[in-house]
Amino acid sequence: MLRSMAALAFVALLLALAGCTGMYLGVQGERPTSSGSLGDDVTARVDIHTITPETVYQQRQELEAAAQLDQARRNAAVPNSNGSYQYLVAPGDILNVIVWNHPELNNPAGQITSEIAGRVVADDGYFFYPYAGRVKAAGRRTTDIRNELTQKLTQYLTEPQVDVSVVQYRGRKVFAVGQFNKPGPVALTDVPLRVTDVVTRAEGLNENADEREAVLTRNGVRYAINLYALYQKGDMSQNLVLQDGDILNVAEKRYNKVFVLGEVVKPQSVLLPYGAYTLAEALGDAGGLNPTTSNGSQVYVLRAVPGAKPQVWHLNANSPDALVLADGFRLQARDVVFVDAAAVTRWSRVINQLLPSVGGLTNLDNLAR
Structure with missing residues (x-):
């Protein structure tokens, strides 16, 4: 009898701890404040925000301003391709x-x-x-x-x-590295060699190439080259005349992913498409929230911020305007979308984990009798 009582006490203790298992940020209410209702230990490590119409509008304004500033910075940093081109003989020619x-x-x-x-x-x-x-x-x-x-x-x-x-022409070269079908050196000749010429000589980009993330390195200085803007939008400012020793590097697109985890139908990583990609699209691509296990009021976007605390964006997907808000909230590369489990789901999982232990204690009690 004492063993049975001990077993029941053990189970009761673990059930009391069930709410502490798994990832749970604990934001309460439909639209909490910036810090939500978390304890100081969590808010000291991350910045908590709520996805509201105001934050969606503010994000859109910030992204547009950042895009304009980035474009101006790119235009100022891109080397000047004007002027006549003359090939100078080099050793090896x-x-x-x-x-x-x-x-x-x-x-x-x-x-x-x-x-x-x-x-x-x-x-x-x-x-x-x-x-x-x-x-x-x-x-x-x-x-x-x-x-x-x-x-x-x-x-x-x-x-x-x-x-x-x-x-x-053997003395002067540029180098195509990264996600080309045929990376390697490309000889400079008496005809000006541009970015598009290098891509053609390297037999184009492979399926893993990220056209947005090309980098031209010249004399130790790195310049961002947007091949997507060049080929898809006709931005000829990206089609620079290359010089001896230039390195054109095209990165892999796998670095531009978002991750959808937790209580969704199909947890997965998603490659960011060219253009805006929203929280609603990410959840839709993952099959939506799991109707039997998810807690719709606990949808999060976790974002790393270089040099600052990580950001956590909370969405109450049970609110009437949730889909509109989710469709207006843009995701960034390496964002993690997490959908928390419902309370009954968490309790059920703890019970399932405890059943083998309870069965073992019952067997011990029977043997003691």
Whole structure:
């Protein structure tokens, strides 16, 4: 008998603790204040807000202002692509030098292989040419090299006609990295190379690419490039002329996700689409609130804020205007949507967890008898 009473006392104690199991923020009422009715221990760690018509309107105003400021900052930060483009020869390039009516200079010893006949610019930026000796090439235009060769050859030839061109561009490159179908270096030539050219040379973006999150790194400075605006909206300010050493990096879109957890029909992570994505859409994509286990008055959006306390946004989905509010509340990347369980659901789960323990205590009591 004493064992039975002990077992009943044990069960009663655990039932009393049932309300403490699981995640429960405990916001009460339809529209609590900013801090809700939580204890000081929770409000000290997070900022609690309620989704109301006022907060939805304020959020929309803040997002529009932030978008305008971000666009102005982008426009100010983007490197200037205006002006004429000129390719400067670099070490590693192969030059083709032709002196008309002088085949002994153009094709010495009868060599016909283009790379041997061409003049490779050495690491020090020079190449050798008969009668002219060492000629500076790196950092110069082909017209400058031609003028110097003409001047030097005039000492040995009568009015030499010299032509200089680049046979192979190997010295100057930009780099396509990240979510391209064929990432790698892309050679710069005498034709200006733009962002769209790099995407084409890299055979386009793969299915994991996030067109909104491309970064151009130049001389250690990072510039945001919005490929979605470039390709879908025709924003040609994003189509920059690239320079030697530029790195174009396209990030994975998996970093732009929101997570819908708790008492919904289908908990899942959702990739943010291009454009606004609201709380109502996230709940709808997850199949809505579970009609048998969810507590509609306890719907939360948890958001990390760099350098500040996390934010928790509360929605009472039982209120008449809940769907309108949810459709006006925009989610951000890495937001977590959480739907709490109903009180009876939490109590039922605790009971189910306790039943094996109660059964074991009953067996012990029977053995003691």
